Amino acid sequence: MTAARLRAVFTAAVAAGLACNSTPRPPTSGTPTPGDGKGLPPGTPAFSAPVCTHEQLLLGLDTAHTNARFEHVILRETTLRPTDTGPKPQQSQSLATAGLACQTADNKQACAYKLASAVTTTSLFPAPDPNLARYLVLQHDANVKTVATRAQLLTLLGAIDTPGEARLLAATLGIQPLCAEDSVRAIDGGFQVIGKRPQSTCINQFEGVLIDVVRGQTSVSSTVDLTDPTQGCMASGRRPEGFAGPRRQPGDPLVAWLGQMQELEAASVPAFERLARELEGHGAPESLVARARAAADDEVRHAAAFAGLRARHGAPPCEPAALPDLDAVRLLERLAVENAVEGCVRETYGALVARYQAEVADDPALRRLFAAIAEDETRHAELAWDVHTWLEGQLDAAARARVATARASSVRELRAAVVADATDPELARRSGLPTGPVAELLFDRCAAALWAA
Incomplete structure (x- = not known):
């Protein structure tokens, strides 16, 4: 499973889901605009334009001299x-x-x-x-x-004489250039690029940046604090062995769902920590171990993000759920089964859902949140598939067959849950959770491309 293939599957599935969903995408709101008291430099466009994708940055070379x-x-x-x-x-x-x-x-x-x-x-x-x-x-x-x-x-x-070249140079500074038509403008001797730069440990908190690109030299001419305290950090994760699942939460459906997500994210921290320990214990490539540890750090922020969003809605802090002892290093086959079920199936589908929620969630804070986390969740799914590939090379044919059987069973169980889902319509609208035919379409697209074998 290549990263490019996984991302292509997600892109196609989300596009199909949006076409199936007759509800138009809600307008972006809450982004500072010039003259609104947020202190943006005069004449600067709002920082609401989308960040350039990797593909858009490369396309800038097509017009370069x-x-x-x-x-x-x-x-x-x-x-x-x-x-x-x-x-x-x-x-x-x-x-x-x-x-x-x-x-x-x-x-x-x-x-x-x-x-x-x-x-x-x-x-x-x-x-x-x-x-x-x-x-x-x-x-x-x-x-x-x-x-x-x-x-x-x-x-x-x-000579830097096209907007695409200016964006590429800005990206070498760690700036995420924006890709609206007016996000690069001509200035004396070159261009000014509008972009964002991540700040703090919360990946969807930024400062707005104006980068002057003049005669091959880049300099930051102005910055604007775009910190939004209503936004969380990250979301989604994998369940550890022995985890009983999130507890039912009383009250407003959205706040209750945020509490369940917080609990799932907190539980996924020890799951990734254990994955890192076991991979290291079994002699896996160091790169896989490092990625698993980084994913555990991500999930700490995920849990904090949902706790912050719950607090924004006036909900009191919730006590963390008791988690099982995960110190033991399991046999390779047991690890492979868990990774296939939790990573290659459930976490992969969760990453796809996060991308969909980023498009349709009615709640602006959640829409911005999931827009920020989709890339990170996709990397977690990529890690699961890379771990799966390495584990397959360590197991004999009989063990590989048992892992495949467990994965297929998980796919059937998850699809049954998707079909039977009875999410409150108001919660689905506010959170962007796919339901009904849209959820089935997303799942089936993912299943046909990734789990059919």
Whole structure:
């Protein structure tokens, strides 16, 4: 299971779900606009435009007047393993691509091998984890090269004379450029890019940033605090072995649901911590162990996010649920079964649902929250599938068959729950939870693409 395939499945499923849902997407609200007392610089557009996707950043190269020709470009991410002699590359994935690979190469097989082997430990774009490197890989004819430093990027781009080039340079500062038409504007000697920069440990809290790109030099000309105390941080997670499930909550359906989500997120912290310990104990690649630990840290913030949203609605703090002892390191097959059920099925579907909620939730704070968390939840699903791939290589055929049987049983059980779901319509509207035909469509799209085998 590649990350690109997983993301493509999610994109197609959400699009189908939106087409099935006749309810239009609610308008974005609560975002500061010029002159509203939030202190935005005069003349600056509101920071409500969407952040550029990886694909949109690469498309900026299509119109660039570059100093080197290329027919294919990859935005690649490589997981690094720290060693005494410096970081070593582990596994790599393509975050986005543009153009067609190896179309003009005489030896296409050799070209494809060069593309796959073009790896570096230097990061052109700041990544969310210090053990990740993000950079560009360019191919033309039989020539393949990486662009992993600012100097190399400037050599490639030459004069910065297009908005796409200005956005790329801004992204090297750790800025998330916005992609509305007026989010890049011409200034004397260059461009000004409108973007956001994450701040604090809460990934959906930002400062707005104006970046001047003049003659290849970038500088932050102005910043605006966009912190919104009504927003939480993150959401969703996997259930640990022995967890009885979230307790029923009284009161307003939305507040009760927030309480259940808080409990699920808190329970997923020890689940990921145990996953990291067991992977390490069984000799798994260090990159998987590090990603599991990072996911546990994410889930701490998830629980805090839902606690904060409950408090916003006037709900009192809820006592954490008792969790089972998870210190024991289990046999590989038992770990593989749990990962297949909780990660490859339930967590994967949960990541898809988060993406859908980001589009349709009526509550503005929740819509913004899920828009911020969708990427993170997708990375958790990617981790589950990567762990599944590694575990498959450690098990014999009989054990692999038992894991597949457990996964198939989980798919049937989850679909039955989706079909029988009786979520309160008002809660579904406010939270964006898919119900009825839309929920079945999302699930079936995911099942056909990911779990059919």
